[in-house]
């Protein structure tokens with residue numbers, strides 16, 4: 001197989017799931033009410049509020065109702081596009097204030113850097129918004145790594161367990177699916193990517209994965225192509 005491009009998931013693949021669940025999500029939950037209240041008239045937030053109202057099919061939902069819904073979605077780890085967009089906006093403050101830096105496994109950092117040097121195209125597909133993806137790499141544990149990447153894709157291209165999302169991303173990348181290697185810790189995401197014609201590799205960072213349907217590795221050190 002000739003791989004020219006990498007498409008990688010973040011949480012559980014390049015980045016410790018505990019950073020996302022124990023640092024990023026609680027930060028967004030803690031700041032949600034004050035952020036929505038203070039930014040209510042900000043056009044970007046107003047557009048997110050409209051998307052939330054559409055999602056819950058309640059065009060009259062007031063500020064308190066919107067905050068309640070978003071808080072519930074955070075608690076349920078819902079991968080809903082307007083929640084992800086809002087989280088990205090809130091995390092910008094946390095990163096800029098130095099409250100946290102974006103976690104990246106050392107092996108991911110080393111291999112992404114080496115692959116870039118070798119001429120591969122590097123791309124991200126995460127449920128986190130494109131802004132949130134860029135923040136994680138701009139303020140990463142290894143400094144500003146945004147320059148490593150050629151493309152960032154989020155759920156505006158479709159959900160990560162849907163084949164059509166991978167087809168749309170391959171099209172946007174201008175690369176045949178058969179030349180793309182998709183990396184993820186979630187089998188259903190890899191199933192969808194494989195159905196779209198991509199090569200796949202399953203990252204098993206912490207827990208053993210039962211009956212793997214894809215090539216399994218414990219770190220980027222073991223990825224060969």
Ligand SMILES: CSCCC(=O)C(=O)COP(=O)(O)O
Nearest residue numbers: 009010011126127128132133
């Ligand atoms: C961009 S960092 C935050 C990640 C996030 O919000 C999330 O839901 C994780 O999704 P992933 O698709 O990277 O597993």
Ligand SMILES: [Mg+2]
Nearest residue numbers: 009011012185
């Ligand atoms: Mg993941």
